[in-house]
Amino acid sequence: MDITIERIPEKDLRPLPDENSLGFGRYFTDHMFTMKWNEPDKWHGAAITPCRDLAISPAGMMLHYAQGIFEGLKAYYRGPDKFALFRHKDNIGRFNASARRLEMPTVHPAVFQQAMLELIKTDIRWIPRSPGSSLYIRPFMIATEPGLGVRVAKEYLFGIILSPVGAYFASGFKPSRIYVEEKMSRVPAGGLGDIKASANYAGSLPALQKAKNAGYDQVLWLDAKEHRFVEEVGAMNIFFACREKALFTPRLNGNILPGITRDSVLKLADSLGLAVIEAYFDINDIIGQIKGGEITEIFGSGTAAVIAPVGELYYQRKKYVLDNKKAGPVTEQLYDILVSMQYGKYPDLFGWVEEVKI
Template identity: 50%
Template structure:
C-alpha cells in the first residue's frame, strides 16, 4: 500500500512557534497520518494530510462503547543533529496486542512504523532542540461504525498525530508525592489493564482527582482482589530499591508492560544489579520505608523516563523515602537512558532508530 501525500503547500504552512515551556499535548504539528479500515477491504487509503478535525457519525461505536486504543512514543533531536526513535517497534507490537484484546484489526507493524518515520521527517522542523524536550508521537485507533449494538466495529480509523513537548522536569529532577488508594481500582485480573485502552484512563480519573485534592502528584494502585499488592502508578510503572535488589511488580495481566520499565530492567541487569519481578505488598513497602531498607522508589514511563518518589501516603499516614531526596540509582538510570535517546552515549542494546 502506498502512502498518499496531501501536504500543506510550503507557502501556506504555519510558522513553527518557539518550542519552549510547552504545555504537554496542547500544540500539534502541521500534518497527521490517517489510514482507514473496513471488514471488506481491510486497511486502505493510507495518507499524510493536514492536521485537522475528523467527522464521526453520532452513533459511532467508539463514542458509546469506548472501543479505542493508543500508544505514546517520542522522537528526539540528538546532539549530533540526527533524529532518533527509542524502541518504536515495541510500541507497534503493543498496539497490536491492545487491538487484539479489544477485537480490533491488527496493523502491519513495519508499514505503520515507516509511515510514522515519514510523518516525522515531513514535520521535522517541529522537533524541539533543547535537551529533555522531544516530539511526542500519538498513534491511536478507534471504531467508527455507526451502531448502537454492543459489538466490535466493522470499520476503524488509525491516526498518528505529533506534538512538541518540553522537558518533563522544568524545576529539577525532584521527587514526587504519591497517594496510595485502597478505595478505587484501576484494573482487575482478566480485564484490560495490560493494554492501552482509553477506558482504563477514564476509570482512573476519579482517584487521580482525589489524590490531587490532597496535594499528591499521582496515585499508586493496589490489586483489585486483596487491595494489598502494588500494581502501578498513574501513567507509570513502579520500582522499589530494597537494599541491593531492584524490585518491580510482576506483569500479572492487570499491569501495563511499559517499554521504559523493560528498558530499566535490562539496563540494571546489564550493570550487574539484581532485579526481581514479583508481587510487592504495600506492607513490605511501608515497612521498608520505615526501617530504611527501602533505599529508593521511582516510576518509569515515556513522559518522565524516571520519576523519583519521595513520599508515599497510605491510609492517612505519610512515609518518607530516602529523606525525600532523589536517589543515586534513579539519577543514574535517568542519565543513562536519556543519553542513549539523545545520542550522547553509545547504544549497546540496539534500542534507537536513527532517521537522519
C-alpha cells in the first residue's frame, strides 16, 4: 500500500511532554494515519499527516448510530531506533472481528500493520523511555457517510493515533476498590460484549459514575440475564487466585471481551504450574470463597494496566477486603513476568514480542 507522508517540518515539531506526568491518554503525537473507504474505491487515500481535527458531516452516521470500533495496544522503547510490539497481530484480528460484527469493512492485516509501523516510525521520538511507560496505539474506524436512518453506512474512516502513556502503577501497586453492579449491565446477552464497539463504553458510564459517587474505582459487571455470573471488571478481564495453586477466570460467553492480556495470563499461569480454570462463577460463590479464605487474590487484566490488583469488593451493601488491600504473590509474579517480557527483560517464551528496527 502506498502511504502519502505529510511530515511536520523539524522546526515545528512540538516539545515532548514530561515523562513523569504523562498519565493515560492525555497527550497525542505529532502525526496520525488515516484512510477512507467507500463502495467503488474500497480503502484509499492512505496518509500520515499532522495529527489534526477530522472534518465530518454533522449527519455522519457514527455520530448518530454508533457504528464505530477501536483497539488499544502499546509500543515499548528498545533503543533510539528500535521498539517492540506485544501480540499486535491479535489486536488486528480482534479489530477485524469487531468490524465484521458491525457490518463495517475489514482492514487487511498487512495494510493495518504497515500503517501502524510507519506511523510509529514517523513519531518514534515520542516513545517514552522511563520504566513502565510506553506509546499507546489507538486504531479506530467510524462510519462517516452523511445520512439519517438506521442502515449500514457506505463510507468509513480508519485512523490510528498515538499517545505516550506513563506507568500505570508509577509508585507501586495500588489495589482498586470495586463496586459490584447488581442492576445495570455492561452489555445485553447477544449484544456487542465480545467486540470493542464504542457503544459498549458509553453504556457503561452510569454504573461507573454510580460506583465513583460511592467512593469506588470501578465496576464489577455481572451477566445481563440473571445478574449472578461474574463477567468483567471495568474495561478489564477478571481473575481470582486461590492461594498459589489455582487461577480462575470467567469463561468467554460471547458477552465478555476476549482480552489479549487475559489470554497471555492464562498461558503464562499454566506454564508456571498453576491450575487454570475457565468457568462460570456465581458472585455469591465468589463472596463465599473470599470469606472462607479460598480466594486470596483478585485482579483485572488489560493492555493499559497489564494487571491491576483488586483490594476490595462492595456487594449487597457489604465490603469484602482481600489480602489486606495489597497485591498478592500470584498477581505480582504474573505482572512482573508479563511486563518484563514486554520490555525485553524476560525471555519471550511464547513468541509474543516483535522487535521493530527503523
